[in-house]
Amino acid sequence: MTASHAARAAALTARAEEVADRIVADILTLVRHETGSYDLSALASGLDLLRETTVARLGPPDHEHRHPGGAYGDTLTLTYTGTGDGAGHVALLGHYDTVWPTGTLAGWGQPETTDEDGRPRLGGPGIFDMKTGLAQGIWALKLARESGAPVPTVTFLFNGDEEIGSLASRPVIEETAKKVDVTLVLEPTAHGAVKTARKGTGIFEVTATGVESHAGLAPQDGASAILALSEFVIAAAAVAAPERGTTINTGVVSGGSAVNVVAGSATAGIDIRVGSEAEQARVDAEFAAIQVSDPRVRIEVDHAWNRPPMTLNAASAPLLDLAREVARDQGRGELPTAAVGGASDANFVAALGLPVLCGMGAVGDGAHAQGEYIHPDTVPAQTALVAGLLVRLTRPPRG
Structure with a gap:
């Protein structure tokens, strides 16, 4: 000084x-x-x-x-x-x-x-x-x-x-x-x-597209986008690694058209925080590998990384x-x-x-x-x- x-x-x-x-x-x-x-x-x-x-x-x-x-x-x-x-x-x-x-x-x-x-x-x-x-x-x-x-x-x-x-x-x-x-x-x-x-941030949007049907008359004909999206969200949460600074939060979910209709579409907004570029790459790879049980439902993930670490x-x-x-x-x-x-x-x-x-x-x-x-x-x-x-x-x- x-x-x-x-x-x-x-x-x-x-x-x-x-x-x-x-x-x-x-x-x-x-x-x-x-x-x-x-x-x-x-x-x-x-x-x-x-x-x-x-x-x-x-x-x-x-x-x-x-x-x-x-x-x-x-x-x-x-x-x-x-x-x-x-x-x-x-x-x-x-x-x-x-x-x-x-x-x-x-x-x-x-x-x-x-x-x-x-x-x-x-x-x-x-x-x-x-x-x-x-x-x-x-x-x-x-x-x-x-x-x-x-x-x-x-x-x-x-x-x-x-x-x-x-x-x-x-x-x-x-x-x-x-x-x-x-x-x-x-x-x-x-x-x-x-x-x-x-941390770096990602705001991912996940879209599930299923098959609509009457929930009472022909439930077997439908493929629920909401059910598939729920599976995806649970699997996505497991990708988190807090010990490495990676957190994953599904903050917004929407979907379906009526209570008595097997949902044909659903979306989720997922907030991701990572402390390194290596973790960013790992999250991308593991999200891409997530599978849902009903093959009739198509899952699309917009990997929108907003800010780098x-x-x-x-x-x-x-x-x-x-x-x-x-x-x-x-x-x-x-x-x-x-x-x-x-x-x-x-x-x-x-x-x-x-x-x-x-x-x-x-x-x-x-x-x-x-x-x-x-x-x-x-x-x-x-x-x-x-x-x-x-x-x-x-x-x-x-x-």
């Missing part, structure tokens, strides 16, 4: 504390505008609000582009040119869509609560995953610029389809990551830890070292890391061999659950951490 780094870290932390109420106010403004992944109208106005918030804090961007999402939320990139002689360029990446359908907020209950030990909590749909991270990222650049230190060029990338696979935004994410020096993903932390490893690649290791140094400068001690089962857009960046850190956002818990919350007392420190990284990234670390 140099004296200048320590002094700047202390100043950024102090300033973040001073404006903590304003950061939290921006968080709550974003949360109160619901942006469920499937509500295109709400997503469009939510992205407008996010842009307005960014411009209110940072001024108009030097470059911006709104990438149409079609059936999904649009992706917005806003670039703010850096200062000083450094050539650094950083992407701050975050999604503004949430898993919560429009109308959830009205029935959410009390947003301000406390832990058993009296520590304050703030709740709301998407507050943890990940609207707090969005607001903290905006304020991090604001604090870095106001500090007087040189800052890198920063490109914000806000996408509205992460919770459903980033199907429209993935090309924009990958192209942006290739143009910058490092990517910081503003997803929530793992209880304060940076996420350096994430993420590990701490060689390009990201120096970035993690720098983040740990910034945390120490700010008096936080050793910055912890975590490997988690959930995937994010960081998986795409890591798979390209590019430097990325994920989990730079909120401290709290309950992602995708009704009790989703943040600890508002952590907002200043998390904002200062990203701000401190930005002022150190005018010259990006090299592996």
Whole structure:
């Protein structure tokens, strides 16, 4: 730690504390505008609000582009040119869509609560995953610029389809990551830890096509798609290998046309998480080998791997070292890391061999659950951490 780094870290932390109420106010403004992944109208106005918030804090961007999402939320990139002689360029990446359908907020209950030990909590749909991270990222650049230190060029990338696979935004994410020096993903932390490893995800759709018949008059003439699909689902569950990080969950099943008809069709949606490419290949092979007892039923499996596994690649290791140094400068001690089962857009960046850190956002818990919350007392420190990284990234670390 140099004296200048320590002094700047202390100043950024102090300033973040001073404006903590304003950061939290921006968080709550974003949360109160619901942006469920499937509500295109709400997503469009939510992205407008996010842009307005960014411009209110940072001024108009030097470059911006709104990438149409079609059936999904649009992706917005806003670039703010850096200062000083450094050539650094950083992407701050975050999604503004949430898993919560429009109308959830009205029935959410009390947003301000406390832990058993009296520590304050703030709740709301998407507050943890990940609207707090969005607001903290905006304020991090604001604090870095106001500090007087040189800052890198920063490109914000806000996408509205992460919770459903980033199907429209993935090309924009990958192209942006290739143009910058490092990517910081503003997803929530793992209880304060940076996420350096994430599982890969597959969203497989299994379709069973059988033979319909009258369940009372001619049941023998039918071949039940539902029965065959049930066999497949049980066999698929046996492919899981938790000891190797592979989990399999059949989350959605539908089929049949009437109670008195032998089902002619049925489908299942299966969520698969793997920790390695080897496990991905094994799952593919074992799913392809599953047989059902009635040969009249045709089984088709769409092997839709959505995100590759993420590990701490060689390009990201120096970035993690720098983040740990910034945390120490700010008096936080050793910055912890975590490997988690959930995937994010960081998986795409890591798979390209590019430097990325994920989990730079909120401290709290309950992602995708009704009790989703943040600890508002952590907002200043998390904002200062990203701000401190930005002022150190005018010259990006090299592996």
